[in-house]
Each structure stands twice: as C-alpha cells, then as structure tokens.
Amino acid sequence: MDLLEMSGIRKAFSGVTVLNGVDLHVARGEIHALLGENGAGKSTLMNILTGSYTADAGTVTFDGADITGASIKAVEKAGIAFVHQELNLFNDLLAYENIFLGQEETGPVFSLKKRSMIEKARELFERLGVDIDPTALVADLKQSQKQLLEISRALFFNAKLLILDEPSTALNTAEVEHLFQIVRSLRDQGTSFIFISHKMPEIFELCDTYTVLRNGTFVGEGKIADTTPREVTGMMVGAAISERGAW
Ligand code: ADP
Ligand code: MG
Ligand code: MG
Numbered sequence: 001m002d003l004l005e006m007s008g009i010r011k012a013f014s015g016v017t018v019l020n021g022v023d024l025h026v027a028r029g030e031i032h033a034l035l036g037e038n039g040a041g042k043s044t045l046m047n048i049l050t051g052s053y054t055a056d057a058g059t060v061t062f063d064g065a066d067i068t069g070a071s072i073k074a075v076e077k078a079g080i081a082f083v084h085q086e087l088n089l090f091n092d093l094l095a096y097e098n099i100f101l102g103q104e105e106t107g108p109v110f111s112l113k114k115r116s117m118i119e120k121a122r123e124l125f126e127r128l129g130v131d132i133d134p135t136a137l138v139a140d141l142k143q144s145q146k147q148l149l150e151i152s153r154a155l156f157f158n159a160k161l162l163i164l165d166e167p168s169t170a171l172n173t174a175e176v177e178h179l180f181q182i183v184r185s186l187r188d189q190g191t192s193f194i195f196i197s198h199k200m201p202e203i204f205e206l207c208d209t210y211t212v213l214r215n216g217t218f219v220g221e222g223k224i225a226d227t228t229p230r231e232v233t234g235m236m237v238g239a240a241i242s243e244r245g246a247w
Pocket of ligand 1: 038041042
C-alpha cells in the first residue's frame with residue numbers, strides 16, 4: 001500500500017465541477033510531481049488533502065489510516081505538511097521560535113528552556129544541512145532560508161509527506177540546487193514529497209513519478225524515467241501540443 005492514496009476525489013464549487021474523480025498515489029521515499037495547467041485543480045486537490053476543503057466524494061488514506069475529511073490539525077498530526085508559496089512563518093520572531101511554535105499543546109518540548117530550544121534547532125539545521133542561525137530574525141533571512149526553515153519545521157514535527165508548491169519561484173540557481181539536494185537527501189531517508197511546478201526541466205531533474213490533471217480530470221500517472229517532457233506537456237494540454245511542437 002502506498003503512503004498516500006487519494007481515490008475518486010470529487011469537488012464542485014457552486015455547482016461547477018473542479019475535480020471529477022481524481023486519483024493520486026504517492027509511495028514512501030518518492031518525489032511525486034503534481035502536474036497540470038493553471039486551473040487544472042492541483043491546489044484544490046492539495047487543499048482537500050490538507051483539510052482546508054472537504055471533498056464531495058472520494059477517499060484519502062495516509063500511512064494506513066483513513067483520513068478522509070480530517071481537520072487541518074489532524075492531517076498535520078498524521079504527518080502531512082503543506083509548504084505554501086506564501087510561507088507560514090512569523091517574520092518578527094526568531095528562526096528557532098518559529099520551529100517550536102504550535103508545539104505548545106502537544107509537544108514534550110514545551111517545558112524546554114530557551115537555550116535547549118536553540119540547541120535543538122541548531123541540531124536540526126545541521127542534520128538537514130541548512131545554513132540558518134537559530135537566533136536570526138526571520139525577517140532578515142533570505143527567501144531560500146525561509147523556505148528551508150519551513151521545511152525544517154515540518155520535519156521537526158515528523159512530517160512524512162511534504163507538499164512543495166512552486167518552491168523555486170523566488171530562488172536563484174544555486175539556491176534551487178541546494179533545495180533540491182536537501183529534498184533528495186530526505187527522499188533517500190524515506191520522506192515523500194508532492195512537488196508542484198510548471199518548470200519541466202526541474203521536474204525531470206528532481207522527480208521520480210508524476211500525476212497529470214487536466215480540467216479537473218485525472219489524465220495519467222507514471223515514472224518520470226519512462227516519459228519525456230513533450231509527452232507530459234501533451235497530457236497537460238491535450239493532443240494539440242504535438243502539432244505545435246513546443247518541445
Ligand atoms: P490549479 O492549482 O491547478 O491552478 P485550482 O485548484 O486553483 O487549480 O483551481 C481549479 C478550478 O477551481 C479553477 O477554475 C478555480 O477557479 C476553481 N476554484 C478553486 N478554488 C475555488 C473556490 N474556493 N471557489 C470557487 N472556485 C474555486
Ligand atoms: Mg494555479
Ligand atoms: Mg494552484
């Protein structure tokens with residue numbers, strides 16, 4: 001059984017169908033590309049997965065448990081983290097404070113002294129190969145460091161599946177390389193990723209598997225190694241691409 005199995009997901013807004021029975025399967029230790037043109041339904045599917053929206057039909061199984069219709073908090077607790085394009089960090093807090101935020105209700109770390117929190121954050125960053133001073137003000141971090149801070153935070157909470165929504169948008173080439181290196185290393189340790197991007201070269205460099213949506217419909221899934229950018233783009237937009245010869 002795959003780590004994540006979404007099956008037959010349907011969603012309509014005010015009677016307009018946006019997801020028309022979509023499947024998404026992600027295995028353990030795999031980077032899975034979720035592909036589709038603007039409006040295909042990627043964000044809606046991820047909002048259903050993370051508990052922001054409720055599906056009209058379909059089931060979601062994660063790590064062997066049925067999480068269909070689970071709340072945002074329950075989904076997080078199950079081990080799914082959404083790293084949004086607009087990051088969820090507090091700019092006026094320090095890096096380590098952002099790591100521990102939200103841990104108060106459940107975590108054993110609540111009782112930790114400030115100094116040991118800083119130490120724990122430092123250990124986490126070192127383990128992940130992330131270059132952040134735990135006592136830096138988040139507002140002073142580069143965009144790439146903020147992204148890595150958010151990923152670190154998710155992993156501190158033992159996330160098993162990270163959703164990265166166009167993570168390279170505000171990064172330069174070296175920062176993208178660094179991010180991908182960390183993602184690959186986490187993948188090799190068993191963490192799974194859903195990677196949303198419009199950049200075919202990135203997808204083919206980083207991802208293991210893919211799912212394509214078109215107009216809210218599941219059009220296919222497979223291994224990146226078994227396909228080409230041209231074929232995938234053809235699935236995203238329909239057959240017309242082959243005549244235009246975009247790739
Ligand atoms: P993608 O992320 O692939 O660009 P979205 O999931 O954002 O696609 O959008 C799919 C369709 O659903 C679009 O037509 C969008 O306008 C519509 N949609 C998304 N969220 C809502 C909402 N909250 N209310 C109404 N329509 C929505
Ligand atoms: Mg969009
Ligand atoms: Mg979107």
